[in-house]
Amino acid sequence: MFKALQSDSLTLHLIEEENLAQIYALFQGFPDSQEMLEELFRSYLPRYERGRRSNFGFYSLLDGELAGLTLLTVDSWEERAGSTGADVFRHMRGRGATPRSKPHLFYLAFELLGLNRVATGCRVSNLSSKRSIEKTAGFQFEGVMRESGVDDQGEFEDELLYAILRRDWEQLYDKSLIRVIE
Template identity: 80%
Template sequence: MFRALISDDITLHLIEEDNLADIAGLFQGYPDSREMLEELFRNYLPQYDRAGRRTTFGFYSYLGAELAGMTLLSVDSWDEKAGSTGADVFRHMRGRGVTPRSKPHLFYLAFELLGLNRVATGCRVSNLSSKRSIEKTAGFQFEGVMRESGVNDQGEFEDELLYAILRRDWQGLYHPAAVTVVQ
């Protein structure tokens, strides 16, 4: 297994059970620390399927020397070679391109290291910053709308915009050598 993925000036550090206390310490002292820690423990911890294969690869991210947030790759189906991605960025780090610039790392993990064929993502219609971030990421193609797919913070049903990238798209857009794997 690897410990980190580096490309550009973004470093993704793999979240493991044995480094959770250190990560929780890193996440202290920010106005949105509580929300970020809740997301860490809700969505970013390692998970495994019945066969013992890891299905959740969560990372805490750095932009240069600054802690930026978290990003993840989930393997939704090993049989169908399909995954999905998501991210949470500290408020003070938003608008710096952290999420779209971390996608080459996740695509490398998905397509080169794990052999997936498809990686999907999405956002609620009202989340304009996520929509812009997804649309800035080379390779993601808009696939459609999932009508009233969930409940937003106001308790209302809201549509979700769906995007995906395929292995063949990635091969034409990204160079695997751009990502450094730290063991």
């Protein structure tokens, strides 16, 4: 298994059980450290399905500075489908960490894992996530999942759904730009 995926000034470091203590220490000292650590333990830890890893969480370094978390989940090995997500420290928002992480995640999904489809989404009210997704080459808007989640006030909210296919990735991305660090 690889340890990181790197391209230009962004490196995604794979989260493993063995490096959790170091990651916990790395995430200290920020105003939003607690909420980021809660999200790390809720969504970014390794998970396995029938002996195969299905959850690939990463912490990201942008220009050597901790930016946040990003994720590729294999939703179905049979259908070769996955999904992505991200959480960014407040002080690093707006610097492109999330859209710049997608080529790394697409490389993992399509080149290393053999998936055919990667989806993502955001709540209608999350305009910064919508902008980030729309900046990512290849993601196509597929529709609205009506009242698919509950917002902070307990109200139902629609989610916007986007996806990229392997064939789109092959046309849009240069896989030689991603370096696998073992």
